[in-house]
Amino acid sequence: MPAADVEVPVLIVGGGPVGLTARALLARWGVPTLLVEKHRELSPFPRSRLVNVRSMEIFRQLGIAAGIAAGAFAPEYGRVRFRDTLYDADFATAAMVGIHAPVPESPVIGVVTSQDRLEPTLLAAAGGEVRFGTELVDLEEEADGVLAVLADDEHGAETRVRARYVLAADGANSTVRERLGIGTTGPGALGSFTTVVFDADLDHWCAHQPAGVYFTAYGTFTPLYPEGGWAWFGATPDAPERADWAGLVSRALGPGAGVRADVVRVQHWPMTATVAESFVRGRILLAGDAAHAVPPIGGLGMNAGVADAHNLCWKLAGVLHGWAGPSLLGTYGTERQPVARETLRQAVGNTWLLIQVQRLRDEQLRGGVSAPVELPWSERYFAQLGLVLGAAYRSEAVLNGHADPAPEPSSTEYVPTAEPGHRMPHHWLTPDRSTLDTLGAWFTLLTPAPARWQRQAVAPWPLYVEALPRELADRYRLSPHGGALLVRPDGHVAARWDEPPPDGSTLRHALSAVTAHSPAG
Template sequence: MPGADTEVDAEVAVLIVGGGPVGLTARALLERWGVRALLVEKHVELSPFPRSRLVNVRSMEIYRRLGLAAEITANAFAPEYGRVRFRDTLRGDDFATAAMVGVHAPVPESPAIGVVTSQDRLEPTLLAAADSPVRFGVELIDLVEEAGSVVAVLVDHRQGRGRETRVRARYVVAADGANSCVRRRLAIDTAGPGALGSFTTVVFDADLDRWRARQPAGVYFTAHGSFGPLYPEGGWSWFGPTPEDAAHVDWPDLVSRALGPGSGVRADVLRVQQWTMNAFVAERFRHGRILLAGDAAHAVPPIGGLGMNTGVADVHNLCWKLAGVLHGWAGPGLLETYETERHPVAHGTLRQSVANTRLMVQVLNRRRDQLEAGERASARVGLPWSERYFAQLGLVLGVGYRSAAVLGDDDGAPPEPCDSGTDYVPTTRPGHRMPHLWLTHGRSTLDAFGEWFTLLTPDPARWEQQSDAPWPLRVELLPEERLVSCGLRPHGALLVRPDGHIGARWRERPPNDAALRHAVSHVVSTTTRSTRPGGGR
């Protein structure tokens, strides 16, 4: 067991455990912040399974900032695949359909557009996005906190060596999935429904274009499981409940029967993966210097595509805070706000994902009842939600944080808590994602944010004299025609955190020459107790 004077083989600022999209995104974000991390993944390579299929509009905003959006889009399906279709069989006609919001077509609330793409197409792009070391085939088996660090015991399984090494890290980010070894070793409990059942994903080749060419979709829900095209050039997946005696199932026959009687198609099965659909949120996201992210912190049903995307937003919230602490311009207390801000989001996401699953089942049940009542097969089924894909844009773009890293508005109102509603209403209230507004042709407010704090103001000269400080900060001109949208007057300002969420708002001129310094000091440290953006200590 490691101790205070443990000899170690390497020392790193951050150890990332888990090489899925969340861990790889954390690695890219930290490197952009000048923090070189070490990522370890127990599998010997990136996952060959498609798994997550949707990169939503908020994740694409984050990848746009990392310079990855164009490549991700180039490897993805065309926007018309951003739709779900309900059919009796894949060969049949739609009895219901809905567009995926922010994927099927651009939305005015964002400069980005989400994409339908398989996780095994996304991960290579994320892996290539940073140079920080990655060690595949290396499993974490133990970790112990010491004074000012964490010592992790790793086992290298490559070529059967089984050699143990010890790595000392200032912080550990556990992104090692729903069955997180790190969460189990820390004895962090979970809350929620838990395991919802055993499911199987079958990856197969078959010529099915004649049934989808004129009506493309990212997912086709049927009474015999769900089908999804994997890549623009071909390939399919089937997903459904795991049959009894799965070890003896003829998977090509099962998929062929699921396609419907008389299909005449024999599926060429390439891979089969059995997995458990989980629904839970970890009771805490932090244990000292160890922080949980992604499925390690919250596992949600896949219907609606919220799981991976919520994990990407986790590390987008976390990594600038880690960088600030490691670079010395933020206090360690800033990391406390990670759990404070993201825990409510995880619970809201879980509720919505469970609701999405019930809505999907409700549609299929309505169809069954309709057919049993003798209605014609061409009859439509009304969807129990709006045309927006499972009505989730409010949860994707409308999250509001309430923590010590957000100041109350200058009207005295406290920050608003996370809103898990399904409708998105842009707002510049502190704690919320800064709305997308065009600053100039082709340049969004979201393009102004990066590895720094941003002050958006129509009066830069008045505020720039306050910008000399140890933390990274840029003053950005806000066009006067955007004042009403932002709730500002001619000398007001918005302080935007590096993750694009508003930290403070002054509707009018600063109350004193130290207002900006006090505000950023409050955001990056828990020592400042004022909750008004103009306040002092």
Template sequence: MPVADTQVEVLIVGGGPVGLTARALLERWGVRTLLVEKHRELSPFPRSRLVNARSMEILRQLGLAAEITANAFPAKFGRIRFRDTLHDSDFASAAMVGVNAPIPESPVSGVVTSQDRLEPVLLAAADTPMRFGLELIDLAEEADSVVALLVDRQNGEQTRVRARYVLAADGANSTIRQQLGIGTTGPGAMAAVTTVVFDADLNSWCADQPAGVYFTAHGSFLPLYPEGGWAWLAPTPEDPDRADWPALVSRALGPSAGVRAHVSRVQHWVMNAFVAERFRHGRILLAGDAAHAMPIIGGLGMNTGIADVHNLCWKLAGAVHGWAGPHLLETYETERQPIAHQTLRQAVANTQLMLQAQSHRREQLRTNGAATPTHRELPWSERYFAQLGLVLGVTYHSDAVLTDASRPTEPSDTGTDYVPTAMPGHRMPHFWLTPNRSTLDTFGEWFTLLTPDPRHWEQQAAAPWPLRIEPLTREHTDLCGLPPQGALLIRPDGHVGARWQDRPASDSTLRHALTTLTASTPPS
């Protein structure tokens, strides 16, 4: 029987980057949460390596971007390099656009950093309770709450938590998703992979040509931290328990390298590729790898999960605080599931192209023998891994977006192109309001009304919804494609919720829009 009972508004299950980001976001909304993680500490493995520009915008909103950037690699590491062995010259290279240099479309750049450097920053970003070593073993939905049974595997102590909502961020092998019987679609398990963390002096081969990832014919090499450390990713051998990992890493570095690797950690894992058939089951919502597992090529997985909870947490806050109706939570799946499918297609395509490149080069090496292979055209352009359209061009279509008469833009099939637009459903474009203040800095735990005509809009009643009105100059309205008396209503996640071409038609214009967007009962 449970020996302790706890009541919270939102129970977060899973203490990776997605669960930790949700915890920080919900704390800022004043939502009482408890985060539980079955492991007894944060992950000691590097795992995810890329924080893209959109995730950095979200982390900037949490006040964390500067610290994360300070602990990350310099921008020059924002490249992918292809080599026969690590100490050979590049035979191809591609930029991580939005990481290797600043971009005008965002106030921040993405960074190359290891997950074990990111998670402590996210953990320190909130003061709400977090308990390590607690594993969820049962879940029961009731009319107005969810009851979770948790167990401490070390001492057997059980805890029963009653929450209004449960956010499942418990990974690709999600216990919650399996307990709910939610299936998945997609390729499934694509490869069994081993990550070997090691130390070796590789500076002479890489210092002049830095990269976040070096793909070779014998696996991928990743620098882990600015001060040192490496990881080698390769297919898991048939008998991993008997493997001589230092010898395998040294062999992969190249027979003429003469370098001995000092291995500190080894982790076996499966590279999955799927999207859950549902993201919501009553009061239980899936996010991150629990909702969609992405192949690692292109660094899309963790970033998609951070965007999930940025979309979800303001909706949970509205449901908890009463200014949104239950139907608003339905828009989470409506908006995020199509993005997950689009992202999965891109991640699978990235993986296939990387494997093709490695296969082509191995064939060249086999055919040429000891001779240096001639250059070969690779199956992508320099822009292939750009992906800005997928990172910044996400568009939502749901009841939480009021469409206007504008013609919608078509999303890029490859995710490489991004065209800034202030049309409903799109992320509000970045531009500088002052030298140090972006349009994105006006968004937070509130709705934002951007207008060159604030006097007329300030007369609109907005309670009980949190709202701030920000004035725009003529220059800014031109950038938005907005007439002099128009306005943009921006949701707390930075996406345009509504757009007006003229002054409010009545005293209830804004109230009607907020009521519709939040699926709430109109205030009397």
């Protein structure tokens, strides 16, 4: 067995939002990590634009939601607008549900912010070693861990790291996924696109009609930061090396704008749409774009990756701390892969809708049609609470007993339910404390009769018993004499008992089943 220079419980490959979120979540569980990122610094490019309401719930648990919101746009920017050019009036608009205004289904609101604003906050959310300019070049699974070879970008020096587990969040072109030979399914390449970051004074047309995204017939505009800066993206033209980027952006601004863009930087990128055939291979786990490359239209991809990390990290912590069996990690793929497929379906639908609207409107403008005619626009493409909050898990880590069969997820409609597999619904327990605030780095038992359940021995599992007000017990159809909900650390209901427990071992048996762990004694 080759010697290792470094040993660590979890090696995280990739320093984007998903890898950084996983690092912060594992730190909360007391799990040491080493994070490596092949680039020499956090991304200076804005990239992802939207932190949705579910991600903000997760960041609220980490204590960083307020800081993220402080650097983000005001809620009124949670809107999309369609225009011929940025200079023209809207011909369609819609609010981003859960971003534009608070929703009763959550204690938080999502935000419009740039990825280069989000990542430093995530980096500061946890300690532990981070190595930038370090690339994974090889890995091999062993009986009790994974041996990874890292290369320093500056000097080429190699380091051998032995990790109990590897969490690969290294993007759509994942080196780890490629090394493992894991294939992908889905539409694949949807085209080549270019993002142009530029400066221009556009307040005259946008200050009183704010939006996080302006779709035009000639490309898409996004404001970057509350204090200024813009980005435009569209299909990469032929011979991009000779393109007049300032001219292309100015055309999309509109001939009447009288504004020329001052180009800051340009980035070309492929838009792909795939889901990995497997999220789990032995001790190596894929998350974020490494597991599912989702088109950016609708702001679903990064947020799905944050939810991946939330689902996975408590399971990793349980295995490493000894209160969960290794087979629990298999439920990560079982639970998250169907969500990834539905997320991809929705994002691809968003993308084709956008492309269709832009092409049709371009044809109308070329034909001299001033007013848009029968464009295939629908507000439902930006009403995503059903997908964001309504995902239901079905696996060995959920005790389905009498629960309804796994429903086909609705992208638009979210109906709160406390059935096993679903996210625990939000209700205010006090003016500033939600049912979601009772959850954390532990299992939570919510019951109107805590004394009945507190007598049950549950070691070695981390568990808090929380008193549930009578009115909420009635809403969830729980007996006031001892009905209960067992909620996993990721906020999804693991089990429920409508009536008092039949014996003193009920909770112990449930936790053992959910975590695939049967402690002696």
